[in-house]
Amino acid sequence: MNTAGFDVFFLTMGAAMVLAMHAGFAFLEVGTVRKKNQVNALVRVITDFGFSTVAYFFVGFAVAYGINFFAPVSELNNLADLSNGYKMVHFFFLLTFAAAIPAIISGGVTERIRFWPNVLATVLLVGIIYPLFEGMIWNGNFGFQAWLESSFGAAFHDFAGSVVVHAMGGFLALGAVVLLGARKGRYSRSGRMMAILPSNIPFLALGSWILCVGWFGFNVMSAGTAEGASGLVAINSLLAMVGGLIAALIAGKNDPGFVHNGALAGLVAICAGSDIVHPIGALTIGAVAGVVFVFGFEFIQIKLKIDDVLGVIPLHGVCGAWGGIAAGIFGTVAMGGAGGVTFVSQLIGTVAGVAIAAAGGFVVYGVVKSTIGIRLSEEDEYMGADLAIHNISATPEQDMANH
Structure with a gap:
């Protein structure tokens, strides 16, 4: 039986589910930012996806996998000796992962970043920086995985991207957030953090729910084929x-922002080992991630005074790193897992991803900042990015009535 067409359909549905997650990123950000920046959040998330598609199509996919699309359709339909255009839908699926990088970063830099410099950074990250590490882990480039396997008994295992996608996105955001500086009014002259309240908790919750649903496409469909799909991945993602x-509910003392982001923290952390850990291990991994997010958010905002608006550094960066390392603990046979992993390889692979992301973020955003600038003027920031950049607010009729 030829299952090629069914595999194409399977992966198309996965790609569509992850594409829908970008609506989740958008509404999570819209609900968290102030009303004067809601339109900008929506526009940046969807346009980042557009520019990511172009960058990954022409450059990034070739950097990671050595495959380009400069060939007749007859050849494209059978790339890598796979029929029914499988490699083209595989590109679509992996693109949605790549485009998650700027969507993650968006939550950290929102409310004060300039529009076109942000687009330039997106193109550089999705076209070059992210695919370099993606290719190292998921395509065996540069001999990194072979070295880990020969030296420590197993390659770095990251089934659905705790490190490749989430830790990369979170730690790329570190450079952007630090170089941008805090929003005006976030910290007093004495250094005390001042409250900037979210604009819409229901939108924030909607964003979280959309992401949670789409995540099952993110994780389960990472198998690549219908035959490879695993119920273990599904139940581990759920738990x-x-x-x-x-x-996060308990550690965050019933705070709705922590609860809804805590669910995402658990999902971030389980990506790496979702195909090998025991369901009880998955529940534990998620619970640790929920606590890590709550205390990590407070530590970064209050102690380090880094104005990471949505908490993407602790949520995606730190919880993603935890997920990579946790796969090397709970994925072992001794902990009820399927095996095939070693703690040392997981630790080294995670540290490598964090280091490449942190360096890449400071380099890319540093170059953009020093050449064309990345921050809105003080006047535009005070006015809000909606009016300053897009000339319209989230409630134009209401604004007209007020005037």
């Missing part, structure tokens, strides 16, 4: 999500 939200 990690629940573990994260319950732990």
